[in-house]
Amino acid sequence: MVKVVLLCNRATVSLQGDRLMERSDPTKVAILGGGRGGRALLDLLHQIPSIEIVGIADSDPAAPGLQRARELKVPVTTNVPDLISDHGVGLLLDVTGDPEMEAYLHAHKLPTAEILSGSASRLLWKLIQHESKLEAELLHSEKLAGIGSFAAGIAHDINNPLQLILGLAENLTVERDLAAVHEQARDIIEAVKQTSAICRDLTRYSRRASPHGNVMVSVNGKLDEALKIARYASSFHDIEMIKHYQSGAAVTGNPDELLHVLVNLITNAVHAMERRGGTLTLETTLLDGQVGVRISDTGCGIAPDNIPEIFEPFFTTKAPGKGTGLGLYNVKTIINKMHGTIAVDSQIDKGTTVTLTFPNAEPVGQGWPS
Amino acid sequence: MNEFKSGFFVGGEACEGRVLVVDDEPDIRKVVKMTLEKSGYEVIEAENGEKAIDVINSGENRLLLDVVICDIRMPKINGAEAVAYFRSNYPRVPLVVLTGFPDPDMATSFLRQGVVDYLVKPVQGETLRSAVARAVEQRELARL
Numbered sequence: 001m002v003k004v005v006l007l008c009n010r011a012t013v014s015l016q017g018d019r020l021m022e023r024s025d026p027t028k029v030a031i032l033g034g035g036r037g038g039r040a041l042l043d044l045l046h047q048i049p050s051i052e053i054v055g056i057a058d059s060d061p062a063a064p065g066l067q068r069a070r071e072l073k074v075p076v077t078t079n080v081p082d083l084i085s086d087h088g089v090g091l092l093l094d095v096t097g098d099p100e101m102e103a104y105l106h107a108h109k110l111p112t113a114e115i116l117s118g119s120a121s122r123l124l125w126k127l128i129q130h131e132s133k134l135e136a137e138l139l140h141s142e143k144l145a146g147i148g149s150f151a152a153g154i155a156h157d158i159n160n161p162l163q164l165i166l167g168l169a170e171n172l173t174v175e176r177d178l179a180a181v182h183e184q185a186r187d188i189i190e191a192v193k194q195t196s197a198i199c200r201d202l203t204r205y206s207r208r209a210s211p212h213g214n215v216m217v218s219v220n221g222k223l224d225e226a227l228k229i230a231r232y233a234s235s236f237h238d239i240e241m242i243k244h245y246q247s248g249a250a251v252t253g254n255p256d257e258l259l260h261v262l263v264n265l266i267t268n269a270v271h272a273m274e275r276r277g278g279t280l281t282l283e284t285t286l287l288d289g290q291v292g293v294r295i296s297d298t299g300c301g302i303a304p305d306n307i308p309e310i311f312e313p314f315f316t317t318k319a320p321g322k323g324t325g326l327g328l329y330n331v332k333t334i335i336n337k338m339h340g341t342i343a344v345d346s347q348i349d350k351g352t353t354v355t356l357t358f359p360n361a362e363p364v365g366q367g368w369p370s
Numbered sequence: 371m372n373e374f375k376s377g378f379f380v381g382g383e384a385c386e387g388r389v390l391v392v393d394d395e396p397d398i399r400k401v402v403k404m405t406l407e408k409s410g411y412e413v414i415e416a417e418n419g420e421k422a423i424d425v426i427n428s429g430e431n432r433l434l435l436d437v438v439i440c441d442i443r444m445p446k447i448n449g450a451e452a453v454a455y456f457r458s459n460y461p462r463v464p465l466v467v468l469t470g471f472p473d474p475d476m477a478t479s480f481l482r483q484g485v486v487d488y489l490v491k492p493v494q495g496e497t498l499r500s501a502v503a504r505a506v507e508q509r510e511l512a513r514l
Contacts, residue, residue, distance in 0.1 A: 152471045156443050159470035160395050162492040167401030170495045171408070191397070237394075237445035 026052040028088040032080060032105070033096035034058030034065030037120030040314045040325065041093060044124070046072050047141040050133050057083045058096075081108065089113050093127075095120050121313045135333065140208050142326040143260060146233065146267075147206055153232035157198050161191035205229050205263070209256035216361045217258055219249040219284050219293055226262035227282075233263070234270040238277030249284040249291045251358040253338040261331045265295045265354050268327070272299025272352060286360060293356040301348040310344065386410040387436035387506040392422040392452060393468070394444045398491070402439060402468070405495045406502060419447025423455055426463070435463055437486075437505040439498075442469040442476070450476070457483050462512040464505035468493065 029051055031038050038056060042065055045051045055075040058066050066076045077083050084092060084105060092109060094101050094117040102117040109115060116123050128134050168184040168191075175181050223245070230236075251258070269280055278298035285292035302310065309315045311332045316325035335342050340358040389411045391402045396417075403413040414431075416422035422438065425431055438456055442449030449467065456465055467480050467488045477488040486508060487501040 152443070155472070156470040159491040160398055163470075164397040164401050166492040166494065167405055171404060174408075187397075235443065237443070237448070 026050050027090050028052050028054050028086075029091045029093060030054050030083045030086065030089045031056040031065070032058075032083070032092060032094045032101060033098075034060065034063030034069070034076075035095065035097070036064065037095040037097075037123075037314075038063070038065035039068050040120045041095065041123065042068055042072065042074065044138070044141065044324070044326070046074060047144075048134065048137040050137065054086050054089055055083045080104070084109050084113070091116065093123050094118075095123060121315075124313045136209065138326060139257070139260065139330050139334070142324050142330050144206065145324045146263075146327075147202075149234075150202070150232035153234070154198065154202065157232070158195055161195045164188075164191045201225075201228055202232070205259065207256075209254055209260070213254035213256070214252055215255065216250050216252055217255045219251055219258075219291060219358075220245040220247070222255065222258050222262055223266075223282050223284070223293070226259055226266050229259070229263045230266040230270060233267045234274065236270060236280075239270060239273055240277075240279045242279060242281040244281070244283040246284045246286045249286055249293075250361040251291050251338065251340075252361040253334075253358075257334045258338070261334050261356075262293075262295075264327050264331050265356075269295055269297035269299065269352065269354075272297045272301070274299075278351070289360045291358045291360050293358075294353060295356075296351060296353040298351040301350055301352055302344070302346040303348065307344060307346065311342075385412075387502075387509070388412045388414065388431075388434050389502060390414050390416060390422060390425055390431075390435055390438045392416045392419065392438060392444070392449070393441040394418055395441075398441070398468075402498065405498055409499050411502065418444045419449060419452030419455070421446075422452050423447065426456070426460060432460070435460075436509045437464050437466060437502055439466045439468050439502070442467065443471065453480060453483060453485065462509065464508045466498075466501045466505055468498070 027050065029045060031041055031045075031053065034056055035058070038058065042053065042056060046053055053069075053074050055077055056065055056069045057077045057080050059078055060066070061076075061078055069076045080101075083089075085108075089110065090113060092105055092113055092115045094105060094115060097119075102115065105115050105117075116126050118126075128138075165188050168188050172181060172184055175184065223243075227241075266280070266282075272278075273280070279296075281294070281296040283292075283294040283296070285294070306315075306317065311328050313329040314325035315329075316323040332342060335356060335358075338358055340356055343355045343357075344352065345355070346352040386409060389406055391399050391406075391413055392415075393399050393402070394417055399415045399417075403415065406413050414425060416425050419440075422440070426435055426438070440449050440452055440456075444452075447455070449469070453465055453467065456463060461484075464486045465480075465484075466486050467477075468491060469476075469488070470491045472490045480488050486505040489497065489501060
């Protein structure tokens with residue numbers, strides 16, 4: 001049994017007033033090092049509107065980061081001096097792992113450029129401090145990347161009612177029984193409502209999290225909303241659902257961000273049970289002024305070696321291109337922001353339980369506006 | 371419409387063939403049944419791959435079933451597993467895949483396994499009827 005508890009022991013890194021830098025132009029960034037770290041940074045940063053990648057350099061023209069850059073139409077070079085002498089560059093990200101590189105950069109960079117050296121995950125951390133909007137952008141880009149995996153679920157959920165609508169409408173062109181005509185027309189109306197609900201849920205989910213937003217949120221309501229979204233991302237067939245909701249469980253936070261956290265955790269739980277099915281348990285509790293949210297699966301579990309790393313940015317056990325490695329990183333960032341904690345309890349082949357704890361938004365026993 | 375098939379009518383009763391529709395959505399089963407019954411097919415239903423296997427293994431179905439129309443994304447035994455089961459245990463029963471999610475790789479794999487057609491929802495009645503008619507023809511030939 002491996003148990004890790006991550007407490008909210010540091011304040012959120014971004015959006016702190018004194019670091020807020022309002023920029024109208026994007027920050028121009030050069031990436032040095034085209035290995036896995038360089039590639040991960042490139043994949044992430046190229047999606048972010050407030051950052052412009054002016055180029056990526058590696059001595060190996062076949063480095064994975066350079067290959068990816070060619071696909072993304074980002075300039076590549078094997079010549080570091082060329083890249084760092086580019087005039088607009090404001091930030092040099094050095095993920096070469098070469099101890100001499102940092103010294104070289106300091107000696108040769110333009111005076112206006114800043115340097116960050118280290119591993120990709122460390123650089124991301126520093127970047128967030130550097131670029132105030134980045135955290136929100138990270139969250140949004142990870143969410144959009146996830147929506148790609150909804151395609152099968154959305155197609156299934158839209159094409160089924162469409163099949164009903166088409167079949168009934170075709171039949172109506174020849175149907176003579178008036179009662180049947182009425183019934184089928186009503187079925188068509190229901191099917192259209194069902195289809196438009198899918199679009200409504202998804203557009204709500206895919207929008208950018210509203211920036212202002214610490215309000216009281218019903219955790220039970222958000223869990224149900226998250227379940228609906230998570231059904232698109234993964235097949236819930238062969239999964240038994242158990243819900244134990246404590247009424248009155250409410251927390252303070254941004255509702256869109258909390259939804260994102262819950263969708264993420266439910267999707268992970270369902271993915272863990274993908275091949276053989278299992279039980280998904282959603283539980284909320286109210287205890288000693290604390291709101292608890294527990295999401296448990298009976299799936300494959302997390303390898304003990306991986307547990308300390310699961311909240312690290314870019315850590316993923318999914319195949320390249322399947323996961324951004326930012327899901328749980330963003331989850332933890334949001335939970336920290338809400339002054340909460342996240343605990344992971346996992347056993348290989350038995351399952352995983354993720355427990356979130358938040359300060360209660362309201363005195364116990366009172367309701368909240370739905 | 372069944373005007374082209376009038377030769378198959380027996381004693382005024384339509385008898386175009388027995389079709390098993392496998393789909394977890396009752397609405398889909400209902401509408402496929404409605405479409406095919408109007409053309410004279412007898413339609414039986416199963417809500418997932420497991421039930422479909424039960425149906426084909428029960429009683430006269432192993433002899434009388436002419437076509438299986440099968441969804442892919444289903445609980446219990448999914449469509450891909452059901453198709454594999456039917457192909458290996460009942461190779462003479464033609465299959466038509468009717469899915470909500472077009473996937474070229476899957477389509478190729480099914481057609482290689484000898485599936486008569488791979489249809490993507492929503493499919494028009496005419497397309498469905500023509501696929502089923504081809505499947506029934508194949509079944510008739512296999513019986514000769």
